[in-house]
Amino acid sequence: MGWHGGEPRPRAALERRPAGEIVMLWIAWKMLTGNRVKYMGIIFGVLFAALLIAQQSSIFCGLMFLTVSQIRDVEGPGIWVMDRNVEFIDDIKPLADTDLFRVKGVPGVDWAVPFYKGLARARMEQGDYHQMILLGLDDATLIGAPGGLFQGALADLRKPDAVIMDDAGYKQIWPGEPYQLGRVFEMNDRRAVLVGITKASRTFQTFPIIYTLYGRAVLYAPPERKVLSFVLANPQPGLDPQAVCREIGAVTGLQALTREQFMRKTITYFLRKTGIPVNFAITVFLGFLVGTAIAGQTFYLFTVENIRQFGALKAMGTSNWTILAMVLMQALQVGVIGYGLGVGLAALFGWSTRGLTKLAFFMPWQVLAITAVAVFLIVLLASLLSIRRVLVVDPAIVFRG
Amino acid sequence: MVHRSHNTAGDDVAVRVRGVTKEFGTGGSLTKALRGVDLDISYGELLMLVGPSGCGKTTLVSIIAGTLSPTEGEVVVLGRDLVTMSNSRKVRFRRDNVGFVFQSYNLLPALSAAENAAVPLLIAGWRRSAAVEAASEVLDTLGLGDRLTNLPSELSGGQQQRVAIARALVHEPRLLVCDEPTSALDAENGRITMELISRIAVQPDRAVIVVTHDSRVYSFADRIATMEDGRIDAVSPGPHRAGSSAIL
Numbered sequence: 157m158g159w160h161g162g163e164p165r166p167r168a169a170l171e172r173r174p175a176g177e178i179v180m181l182w183i184a185w186k187m188l189t190g191n192r193v194k195y196m197g198i199i200f201g202v203l204f205a206a207l208l209i210a211q212q213s214s215i216f217c218g219l220m221f222l223t224v225s226q227i228r229d230v231e232g233p234g235i236w237v238m239d240r241n242v243e244f245i246d247d248i249k250p251l252a253d254t255d256l257f258r259v260k261g262v263p264g265v266d267w268a269v270p271f272y273k274g275l276a277r278a279r280m281e282q283g284d285y286h287q288m289i290l291l292g293l294d295d296a297t298l299i300g301a302p303g304g305l306f307q308g309a310l311a312d313l314r315k316p317d318a319v320i321m322d323d324a325g326y327k328q329i330w331p332g333e334p335y336q337l338g339r340v341f342e343m344n345d346r347r348a349v350l351v352g353i354t355k356a357s358r359t360f361q362t363f364p365i366i367y368t369l370y371g372r373a374v375l376y377a378p379p380e381r382k383v384l385s386f387v388l389a390n391p392q393p394g395l396d397p398q399a400v401c402r403e404i405g406a407v408t409g410l411q412a413l414t415r416e417q418f419m420r421k422t423i424t425y426f427l428r429k430t431g432i433p434v435n436f437a438i439t440v441f442l443g444f445l446v447g448t449a450i451a452g453q454t455f456y457l458f459t460v461e462n463i464r465q466f467g468a469l470k471a472m473g474t475s476n477w478t479i480l481a482m483v484l485m486q487a488l489q490v491g492v493i494g495y496g497l498g499v500g501l502a503a504l505f506g507w508s509t510r511g512l513t514k515l516a517f518f519m520p521w522q523v524l525a526i527t528a529v530a531v532f533l534i535v536l537l538a539s540l541l542s543i544r545r546v547l548v549v550d551p552a553i554v555f556r557g
Numbered sequence: 558m559v560h561r562s563h564n565t566a567g568d569d570v571a572v573r574v575r576g577v578t579k580e581f582g583t584g585g586s587l588t589k590a591l592r593g594v595d596l597d598i599s600y601g602e603l604l605m606l607v608g609p610s611g612c613g614k615t616t617l618v619s620i621i622a623g624t625l626s627p628t629e630g631e632v633v634v635l636g637r638d639l640v641t642m643s644n645s646r647k648v649r650f651r652r653d654n655v656g657f658v659f660q661s662y663n664l665l666p667a668l669s670a671a672e673n674a675a676v677p678l679l680i681a682g683w684r685r686s687a688a689v690e691a692a693s694e695v696l697d698t699l700g701l702g703d704r705l706t707n708l709p710s711e712l713s714g715g716q717q718q719r720v721a722i723a724r725a726l727v728h729e730p731r732l733l734v735c736d737e738p739t740s741a742l743d744a745e746n747g748r749i750t751m752e753l754i755s756r757i758a759v760q761p762d763r764a765v766i767v768v769t770h771d772s773r774v775y776s777f778a779d780r781i782a783t784m785e786d787g788r789i790d791a792v793s794p795g796p797h798r799a800g801s802s803a804i805l
Contacts, residue, residue, distance in 0.1 A: 179679045179688075183665065190667025468663035471624050473652020474680050475645065551651075552619040554659050555736045555768075 180474065184482035187462055188489060194461070197454040198490045198538075199497070205447020205534055206498020209440050210519065210527040211505055216436040217523060218516030223426050224419040225357035226273070226291070226365075230300045233388035234397045236418045237268070237404055240411045244425035245418070246361070248273060250382035251410070258408045259387045264400040268389035269294035272373040276366065279342045286329055288343070289365045292373025292385075299388055302367060304355030307335050312351035313369060319348045322356035325364020343376040358516070360426075444530055451494070452538035455487065459542035463549055471551035483543050491535035499527055571732060571764035572598040572621055577630030578787075579616050590616040591627070592787035600731075603755060603765040605775060605795065608784035614768045615736065617784070621766065622655050622734045623647045635731050652680055656725030658754070660737035662717045664709040664724075670696060670716075671705040674723035681728060688727075695723040699753060715746030722753055733758050735767040739774055751777045 189195050226245055227236070237259050239249035259268045272292025279285055293300045293313070301310055305320065312318055326335065339350040348366070356365050368376065374383045389412075391400035397414045404412035413421060427433050459466075466479060506517035579591040591613045598604045606614045619625035620632055623639050632639040635654055642650065656677070664673045672685075674692035679685065693705050699719045709717050718738060725733055735754060739747030751767075751774040759765050767778070775781060778795030 179683070179685050182685065183668070183676070183679065186667040186672075187665060190665075464661070464663055465665050468657070468659065469676070469680070470648075471622070471651065471657055472677050472680055473648055473650075473655075475648050478680075551624040552615075554657070554663055555615045555619050555624070 180478050180482055181485045183469075184485050185489065187465065187482075188458070188486045191458065191461070194454060194458045195490070198451050198458065199494045201447050201450030201452075201454055201538075202490055202494025202531055202534060203498045203501070204450065205443050206495045206527050206531050207501050208443030208447070208498075209530050210499045210502035210523055212436055212439045212443065213523045213526060214502060214506055214517050214519040215515070216433070217520060218518040219360070219432060220423050220426060221518045222358055222360040222516050224422050225359050226289075227415060227419050227422065229302060229357050230271070230388065230415075231303060232299050233269070233390050234415055235265075235389040235391065235401055235404070235412055236415065237387035237389055237408070237410050237412045238385075240409065242411060243429075244422040245273075247425075248385050250380060251384040251387065252382055253384055255408065255410060256384060256387050259389055259404055259410070259412075262400070262404045262407045264392055264395050264403050266390045266392040268387050269297055269299045270370050270384050271300050271386040271388045272370050272377070272383060273385040274373075274377045275363070276343045276376050276378075278348070278366075280329065281339065281341060287363050288325070289359060289361065289363045290343070290373050290376055291365060291367050292370035293367060294388075295369045295371050298369075302354040302356050305352050306355060308337050308352030310352065313367070315349070315351060317347045317349045317372070318351040318368065319372075320352035320354055320367040321350055322365040323353055324356070324358055324362075325366075326353055328362075328364055344378065346375055348376065440530075444534065447531075448534045448537050451490070451534055452541065455490070455538045456541050456545070459483070459545055463545065464554060466546045467549050467551050467553040470549065471554050476547050479546050480543060483539055483546055487535040487539035487542075491531050494535075495528060495531040498531070499524055502527075569599045569601075570597050571600045571602075571635055572596070572766070573631070573633040574617070574621065575631040577617070577620060577627045577632060579613070579620065579625070580628045589787055591620075594630070594787070594789055596782060596789055596792075598764045598766060600764055601759065601761040602779045603759050603767065603777060603795075605778040605781045606766060606768045606784060607770070607772075607775070607781055608790070610770075612784040613787040614784050618734055618736060618766055618768050622657070622732070623651050652677070653728070654731050656728070656730035656733045656758075658718070658721050658725045658733070658735040658738045660740055662709070662721045662741075664717055664720055666709055669706045669708060670701060670712065670720045670723075673709065673720050674727055676724055677728040677730075692723060692727050695727050696720065698757065699723050713746075714742050715749060718742060718746070718750050719753065722750070722758070726758055731763050733763060733765040735765065735769075737768055737770065739769065739771045744773060747771060747774060 224245065239251060242249050256268060256270050259265060272290065274290050276288050276290040277285055278288050291300065298310060298313065302320065308320065313320060335353055337350055337352070341348050354367070359365065377383065391397045401412040401414060404410060470479060503519060506519055509515045509517060574594055574596040577591055577594045578589065581588045581590060594617055606618060608614055616625065620627050621634060623634065627640065637650060639647065665676070671689045671693045674696055675688035678688035678691060696702060696705060699722060701716060701719055704712060704716060709720070712720065738754065739750055742750060754765065754767070755777045776796045780792055781795050782792045783790045
C-alpha cells in the first residue's frame, strides 16, 4: 500500500528516462541563477575578458588595416611593381624611369603607369609647416585617383599647380574651418592650389594626403636621382595576375605583387618588425588572465557555497557524470552570456567611435572566433577547479552538520 | 501515536551489519571510527541511533546509506551487498532505494518547495511537470499544500524540514535515513517532524534509521541503539514498541 493513499509507485517508474539529464541541467541553471550576485560576478568576469580581448583585437586589426589603406584606396590596377627589397607600402626604394617601360614590355601586361609615393613638407598660408603624404598619379589616366571626391572635380587636377587633399588632412590643417577650395600653399618652394577634397582611408602615419599628377609630384618632392616609387600594372584579361607577376619578376628582376599580396606583405612586415602585435598581445593576454581570475574565483566560490547541495544530490543518487554535466552547463551558460555581452559591447564601442578619425577599429569574424576560443578556455579553466572539487566531494558530507 | 505493523514475511531484515570497522587516515593519524559493529534493522521498524558526538553514528549511517565504504565487515541493505557493489551501482541503489533527511535540510535555495521535494524523481529521470505534481501531493499530505511555490528562504525551519521529509519519501524508498532531523528545530517542530516520520514514513516494506541526540524524540523509536566509542553499546526497545525484543 502506498503511504500517501494510492497504489505503490511501481519501481519501473523510477527507471531512467531521457528527460533526466536535461532536467538536471535545469536544476543546475536554477542553482546558478539563484544567487544573483555570484551569477553576475561570474558573467562580469567573462564579459570583461571578452570585451577586452575583442576590443583590443579589433583596434589591432584596425591599425593593421590602416597600414594597407593606401593600397586599398588605389583601385584599378591589380599589380604593384617595386624594387625587390621593398617590404611594405611606406618602404620606398625608387625605380629608374626606364623600369616603367620594361614592365610595359612584359608579355601578359595589359597596361602600366607610374605612381609616386613620398613625403613632402608643405608651408601653409600662415607660415606653419606640415608633413604630407604625396601621391603622384599618372598624368594621362589619373589611375590611382581617390574614389571619394566630394569637393571639386578630378579633372581639375589637370589645372596648373592643382592638388587634391583628403578630408581628414584638411580638418587637421584647418580645424573647424569650412571646406574652401582655392587655398594656396607651397611644397618644395612650388605653389600648390587646392582644387578638391576627397574621402580617403586613414593612414597609419595620419599625415594629410595630397593627390596630384605624377609629373607635378616629383617637383613637389625633395630632389632625387630616381623618383619612380611604384609601377601600377594590370594583367591582360583572362590571365592569372600571379602568373603575370611571376613573369614581370623574371623579365625585369623587379618585385611584382598582386594587390592582395602587397597588403599581406605590408601587414606581415608590421607584425614581424614592430612591437605593435606584442603590445596588443600583452593587453589581450592580461584581459584573458584577469577574466580567468575573476570568473574562476567567483565560479569556484559559487561551487564551494553549493558544495553541500552537490553532496546532497550525489547522496540522493546523482552520478558524477551528471554532476560534471551540470557544472559544465553552468560554465557554458555564463560563457555564452559573457561572450555575447562582451563582443556586443566591443562592437558597440567600435560603432559609437566610428566618427572619431583617430581611433582604428575593425572587427572581422576572426576577432569573434578568437574571442570565442579565449572565452571557452576561460570558462573551461574557471570550471576545472570547481569540477574537481565537486567530483571528489564525499556524498557523506551531507551527514556532517 | 499510530500503531505500526511489522513485515513478517520470510527474511524481514532490511539492514544487516556484521563486524563493520571503519578507519580514517593512516599511520600516526589513524582514527578508528567504527570498531566492529553488528546491527540488524527490520522492515517496518524505526531504529534510533544515539550516542555522544564522535561515537561513530554518522559513520555507521553513512555506510548503511551507501555513501561511505567500510574498512572491513559485511553490509547488506535490502538484500544487496554494499561492500562488493561498485560505486556506480551504489549511486543507482541510493537513487532508487534510499531516502535522506538531513540535519541542515540541504534544500536547493533556488527551487520552490515542490521542486525541492521533486528532486529524487528528477534524478530518476521523471519529467519536471510529473515530478512536481507527485511532490506536491506529498507536500499536501505533510500540510504544506499552500506552500508549494515558496522558496526555502520563505519557509520556517519546521516547514523546511517537512519539505526535506517529502523529498526523502517522494520516490517511495525502502530505506529512510534521517540524520539529526530535529536538532535544528524547536521542541514543538521537533515533535511534529518525528510524528510525521513515525506516522507517514514508517511502512511495512520500509526501514527507518534516525540518528539523533534529542532524547525528547526517543518515544517515537521501535528500538534504540546506543553507540559508544565506535561500537554498539546497547540495543533496547523503544517506548513505541515496549516489550518487543531486540533482534541484535
